[in-house]
Amino acid sequence: MVGVTEMRCLPSIWGDWVHETELLKIEKPARYMGGEFGARCNPGAEVRFVLAFPDVYEVGMSHLGLQVLYDALNRHDWLGAERAYAPWPDREAQLRESGTPLSSLESGLPLREADILGFTLQYELSYTNILNMLELAGIPPLAASRGDDVPLIVGGGPCAYNPEPLADFFDVFLLGDGEEAIVEIAEVFRQWRQTRGAKEELLRRLADIDGVYVPSFFAVSYDEAGCVSALQPLRPEYARVRRRFVADLDTSPYPNAPVVPFMKTVHDRVSVEIARGCTRGCRFCQAGYVYRPVRERSPERVLQLVEESLRNTGYDEISLLSLSSGDYGCIAPLVSALMSRYADERVAVSLPSLRVGTLTRELVEEVRKVRKTGFTLAPEAGSERMRGAINKGITEEDLLATAFAVYSAGWRLIKLYFMIGLPGETMDDVAGIAELAARVKREGKRAGCGGEVNVAVSSFVPKPHTPFQWEAQIGYEEILTKQQFLRGELRKRKLNFKWHDAPLSILEGVFARGDRRLGRVLLKARELGCRFDGWGEQFDFSAWQEAFRATGIDPLFYLRRRDDDEILPWDHLDCGVSREYLLEERGRAQAGSFTADCRGGECTGCGVCDFDTIRMRVHSPEPAGAQGHPPHAEVPSGEQSEESVRIRLRFSKTGAMSLLSHLELIVLFTRAVSRTRIPIRFSRGFHPHPKFSFATALSVGVESLAEFFDMEIAAGFGADRVRDALNSVLPQGLKILDACEIPLRAASLSVIIDKVRYRVTIPGSDSKELERSVERFLALETFPWRWEKKGRVLELDLRRELYQLTVSGSALEMLVGRGKPLEFAVAVTGRAPADLSNAAIEKLDVLFNE
Ligand code: SF4
Numbered sequence: 148m149v150g151v152t153e154m155r156c157l158p159s160i161w162g163d164w165v166h167e168t169e170l171l172k173i174e175k176p177a178r179y180m181g182g183e184f185g186a187r188c189n190p191g192a193e194v195r196f197v198l199a200f201p202d203v204y205e206v207g208m209s210h211l212g213l214q215v216l217y218d219a220l221n222r223h224d225w226l227g228a229e230r231a232y233a234p235w236p237d238r239e240a241q242l243r244e245s246g247t248p249l250s251s252l253e254s255g256l257p258l259r260e261a262d263i264l265g266f267t268l269q270y271e272l273s274y275t276n277i278l279n280m281l282e283l284a285g286i287p288p289l290a291a292s293r294g295d296d297v298p299l300i301v302g303g304g305p306c307a308y309n310p311e312p313l314a315d316f317f318d319v320f321l322l323g324d325g326e327e328a329i330v331e332i333a334e335v336f337r338q339w340r341q342t343r344g345a346k347e348e349l350l351r352r353l354a355d356i357d358g359v360y361v362p363s364f365f366a367v368s369y370d371e372a373g374c375v376s377a378l379q380p381l382r383p384e385y386a387r388v389r390r391r392f393v394a395d396l397d398t399s400p401y402p403n404a405p406v407v408p409f410m411k412t413v414h415d416r417v418s419v420e421i422a423r424g425c426t427r428g429c430r431f432c433q434a435g436y437v438y439r440p441v442r443e444r445s446p447e448r449v450l451q452l453v454e455e456s457l458r459n460t461g462y463d464e465i466s467l468l469s470l471s472s473g474d475y476g477c478i479a480p481l482v483s484a485l486m487s488r489y490a491d492e493r494v495a496v497s498l499p500s501l502r503v504g505t506l507t508r509e510l511v512e513e514v515r516k517v518r519k520t521g522f523t524l525a526p527e528a529g530s531e532r533m534r535g536a537i538n539k540g541i542t543e544e545d546l547l548a549t550a551f552a553v554y555s556a557g558w559r560l561i562k563l564y565f566m567i568g569l570p571g572e573t574m575d576d577v578a579g580i581a582e583l584a585a586r587v588k589r590e591g592k593r594a595g596c597g598g599e600v601n602v603a604v605s606s607f608v609p610k611p612h613t614p615f616q617w618e619a620q621i622g623y624e625e626i627l628t629k630q631q632f633l634r635g636e637l638r639k640r641k642l643n644f645k646w647h648d649a650p651l652s653i654l655e656g657v658f659a660r661g662d663r664r665l666g667r668v669l670l671k672a673r674e675l676g677c678r679f680d681g682w683g684e685q686f687d688f689s690a691w692q693e694a695f696r697a698t699g700i701d702p703l704f705y706l707r708r709r710d711d712d713e714i715l716p717w718d719h720l721d722c723g724v725s726r727e728y729l730l731e732e733r734g735r736a737q738a739g740s741f742t743a744d745c746r747g748g749e750c751t752g753c754g755v756c757d758f759d760t761i762r763m764r765v766h767s768p769e770p771a772g773a774q775g776h777p778p779h780a781e782v783p784s785g786e787q788s789e790e791s792v793r794i795r796l797r798f799s800k801t802g803a804m805s806l807l808s809h810l811e812l813i814v815l816f817t818r819a820v821s822r823t824r825i826p827i828r829f830s831r832g833f834h835p836h837p838k839f840s841f842a843t844a845l846s847v848g849v850e851s852l853a854e855f856f857d858m859e860i861a862a863g864f865g866a867d868r869v870r871d872a873l874n875s876v877l878p879q880g881l882k883i884l885d886a887c888e889i890p891l892r893a894a895s896l897s898v899i900i901d902k903v904r905y906r907v908t909i910p911g912s913d914s915k916e917l918e919r920s921v922e923r924f925l926a927l928e929t930f931p932w933r934w935e936k937k938g939r940v941l942e943l944d945l946r947r948e949l950y951q952l953t954v955s956g957s958a959l960e961m962l963v964g965r966g967k968p969l970e971f972a973v974a975v976t977g978r979a980p981a982d983l984s985n986a987a988i989e990k991l992d993v994l995f996n997e
Contacts, residue, residue: 169245171848172984173237176806177410178204181230181252182878184818185406185460187217188253192227194333196220197251197261197298201276202269202681204232208406209413211420211468212304212325213267218402219326226333229253229261230406233276233678234283236685242283249283258284263336264298265329266317268306271658272651272681274313278673281316288316288670290363295346299336303329307360308390308437309611309717312658312665314362318350322720323358323390323437324423326399331356354382358391365719367663373704375662375714389721390437394760396423396444403455407462407818409811416464416497417456421449421481425470426745426753426763427502430538430736431527431569433610434470436729437722439755440763441746446477446484453485457494461818461876464495472498473505474746476766482513492821493835503541503549511556521560521601522553524587528569529579535739536571538732543583550587554594561587561600567629568607568621570736577629580604581636588642602637603645604630606652610659612722614732616715619708620656623649650688654680657705662716665705667698723761725754790862791828793893794869797885801850804880809844815881816856816873823872826861842896842993846967851990853903855896857889894997901996902950905968908958908987909976917954917976924975925952932970945974962994 170176198216200207207213213230220228229251234242242249248257258264258280266277281288286297293300302310303321310320321328332353339349354361364385370376380386393399401420408415424441425434444452453465465485469475478498485496496513503524526546528534534541550561565580584602591598606626609615621629626649637644658665672694679685695702709715711730718726728751735742745751746765756762800812807815817837820827829835838859845851860869870886877883909917924930930946943966951962952975961971968988973980 169241170806173241174235175205175410176847177408177808177811178232178235179238179252180409180803180806181255182803183406183408184822184876184878185404186230186253187221188229188251189221189224189227190254190256193225194227194262194337195256195260196226196228196263196265196329196333197231197256197258198228199231199258199264199266199277199280200269201233201266201273201280203235203679205408205410205412207232207267208408209415210267210269211418212269214402214405214418215326215400215420216265216329217406218404219330219400220333222400223330223333225337226330229256231258231280233273233280236679239279239283248285249280259286259297261298262340263301263333265301265303268302268304268310268313268320270681271306271312271655274658274669275673275677275680277313278316278669279678282673290316290318293318299349301332305433305437306659308433308720308722309660310360310362311367311663311716312661312669314663315666316669317362318346319353320360320362321358321391322360322388322722324393324399325391326401327393328356328358328391332359351382354385357389360388360720361385362663367716369662369664375716375718378714378716378719380719387719387721390723392723392761393423393442395764396420396442397448401444401452403452404459405456407460409807409815411811411814414466415462416466417453417460417462418466418468419449419452419456420444420468421472421475421478422469425474427471427474427540428538428732428742428744428751429527429540430536430614430732431566431607431610433613436612436724436753438470439723439753440761441474442764443476443766445766446481449481450484450488457489458822458824461821463493463817463821464497465489466497466499469500471500471502471505473501473510477768478505479507479509480768482510486513493829504545506549506552508552511552515556515558521562522558523562523564524549524553525564526583527564527566528572528576529565529581529583530576532739533569533572533576533579535741536736537569538736538742540741540744543586546583547586547590550590551594554591554596554598557596559591559596559599561591563587563600563602565602565604566607567604567633568626570607570609570615570618574629574632577632578636580633581640581642584637584642585640588640599643601643601645602633604633605647606649608652608656608659611715611717612724612729614729614736616660616729617709617711617713617733620653620706622703622706623653626652648683648686650691651681651683651686653702653706654691657702660716661705664700668694668700671697723753723755728753791859791891792862792864793857793859793889793891794866794886795855795857795889795893795896796870796873796883798854798856798881798883799852800845800854800881801852802880804878805845805848805850808847809841812845813839813841815878819873819876820858822876825858825869825872826864828859828861840895842900845990846988849968849988849990852884853990853993855993857896859891899995899997900993902962902964902994903990904951904960904962904992904994905971906955906958906960906989906991907968907972907983908956908989909972909983910957910985910987912957912976914954914956917957917959920976921952921954921959924949930974932966932974945971960991 198213217228220226231251250257278288287293300318302317303325307320307322335352350361353359364381366379368377422443424438426441429435527539563584584600588598588600609618609620630646634644672691675690677690742751828838840857842855866886866888870883873883927946929944931942932945933942945966948964948966953960972983
């Protein structure tokens with residue numbers, strides 16, 4: 148590992164592994180395993196901090212911010228950061244039934260026993276998950292009713308810019324960049340605990356940290372119309388909270404060895420944030436205002452982070468993240484330096500947020516090398532007039548030229564993102580979406596490919612701290628009417644249409660600009676069973692309607708237009724951009740005037756910069772590769788041989804590792820090989836794959852001492868070195884037992900497997916009874932076993948496939964040909980498969996026929 152000290156510990160399911168049958172009964176057990184590569188914990192730490200993400204593991208693991216904070220905290224010996232994600236309903240039911248409290252992934256620390264519990268506030272529709280996680284942890288939801296015996300509850304992320312609907316549940320919120328402030332919060336907690344002060348004292352000290360908002364230090368009152376009439380600071384010196392800024396990304400902590408999940412996650416790759424902030428000034432975009440000013444990481448630092456992260460993780464894709472990657476000052480030289488450095492290793496570079504207008508032919512060419520199904524462009528609005536109002540700054544000409552370039556580079560599909568319900572929108576603007584999409588399709592035809600277009604349309608939600616924060620949000624009926632209209636227009640033009648469900652947009656809008664009274668609705672909705680509201684199949688609209696009814700709160704009140712002088716629930720929270728500037732921008736939207744990007748040189752006066760520490764930091768486009776950074780480590784000489792050899796490996800898969808699916812195992816080995824830099828060969832063709840071949844796919848939950856796979860590598864590396872190198876990076880539960888070189892043309896493993904030896908332990912069974920069952924079964928001549936597959940009935944004679952059968956304690960040991968060990972156990976014992984659901988199956992050996 149480069150530059151990190153790994154302090155690993157494992158949750159209880161890894162330590163005393165006793166066949167975790169509970170996890171085998173639910174979907175995707177890898178969500179709950181922990182112990183991933185790069186996971187760290189420090190159970191003896193003075194301050195134990197659990198970072199909680201209120202969504203399922205694969206969503207939370209794709210969130211860069213959480214990895215950044217995890218790394219920032221774990222850099223300190225006295226601090227131990229662990230992770231927790233919202234359990235999916237199947238796991239939640241298990242936890243509730245068994246009375247098991249929600250715990251961290253790293254060490255199984257019950258969340259209630261943490262010192263600090265920090266929630267990522269990424270989107271409004273995850274709020275009920277926060278309440279559910281508190282409930283599952285046994286932590287009272289209301290901050291006012293919590294004592295010192297539960298963790299300090301902290302929230303941060305984009306929704307912290309108006310956290311008022313959550314104000315009753317959190318002790319503090321952090322506004323702005325978190326990687327430095329989060330350590331300061333932990334440090335204040337540590338000092339406060341040494342003095343054994345009252346919680347009020349802790350909150351007072353925390354409020355002194357830049358960016359920390361303590362909601363209980365403000366009282367909110369409302370007028371007769373229900374609008375906020377006063378935001379009363381209860382401490383005179385604490386009347387306004389300004390967001391936290393990281394001045395220079397080059398000197399702030401960044402993970403170079405992020406946690407690598409075992410299972411497939413939404414974004415499964417190395418992510419390097421190349422810049423923070425965007426000053427294009429799109430008037431609907433909250434991120435464009437609350438992350439200002441633009442601060443670019445230097446290309447040298449980006450290259451260094453990419454190099455270290457690839458080596459530490461074994462990923463084969465790098466994603467260069469920012470709000471608008473194409474605006475990064477050195478983007479073209481950076482991408483070409485990365486491509487030339489990593490092309491031989493088949494590492495792909497992706498730029499997920501490319502704006503029309505920043506896409507040069509070279510960039511399109513680079514992006515093309517990544518295995519992608521579609522190219523996404525975001526015109527946001529269908530008409531030139533509407534794009535002018537939102538300050539999108541792209542013309543139809545730009546868009547069509549980009550579409551032509553993208554189709555010409557070989558893409559068949561372009562995904563277009565639009566919004567309906569933007570301020571001032573008419574039906575002509577909505578019709579413009581379909582017309583523009585059709586013109587994009589024509590560019591595809593002109594470029595000589597089919598020109599497929601997917602049109603995704605969301606409903607505009609006005610967000611705090613944007614020029615549109617005062618605007619009305621369109622209601623349910625209007626969303627449906629516009630969606631219906633678009634569906635017809637797009638169908639006429641044979642274009643695919645995807646839309647956001649109207650109730651979800653309404654709910655998002657209510658909480659985005661909500662106030663403290665909505666806490667009651669959240670509590671009621673949770674009581675009615677709401678959680679995972681952003682997941683269509685889990686969303687229960689009628690429960691939400693009931694929650695609003697029961698609390699006497701009208702959701703439509705929150706969608707209305709606000710007067711310019713109305714006190715907004717977040718007016719005491721300062722993102723740096725002034726209210727005057729936002730009002731000015733709103734006026735310019737109405738006039739259709741363009742506001743230029745200040746990156747071009749002229750400050751437009753948004754108010755964020757102090758032009759000393761807080762200022763724009765951009766890098767000039769010098770060739771990134773020519774800046775003295777050492778190239779990646781060379782493969783030692785003798786290992787770049789043209790000749791290939793085949794290595795056969797035997798490995799064990801035990802303990803928690805048996806919860807991994809075959810596909811997850813292949814991905815894990817691929818990354819392990821990449822981390823060790825074993826010179827593996829790749830298949831030819833458009834999507835080259837490392838040359839692995841596994842003997843068989845082991846069922847999830849089965850432990851094995853006899854798994855086999857072959858790999859083809861460059862001659863000269865040696866089988867023993869392969870074994871040792873892999874063992875140095877494999878997680879507990881996977882171990883290479885043997886490795887030997889075999890002829891390149893040797894028969895494949897699946898052909899030469901003859902028999903397999905299994906042990907099936909049936910907890911609570913009586914050995915005498917098992918012996919009688921064995922005797923009875925061995926006396927049979929035949930035992931036909933039938934099952935159905937794709938409508939066909941298949942049959943196997945289990946008796947003839949059985950070569951040895953003995954009893955050892957409460958276990959059956961068998962040597963079999965075809966057939967599954969559990970089927971043999973059912974056949975031998977005469978018990979129903981459900982009765983054997985807690986049986987532990989171990990694969991002990993494989994006999995080959997050559
Ligand atoms: S203060 Fe001026 S230079 Fe700084 S982000 Fe705002 S507009 Fe740009």
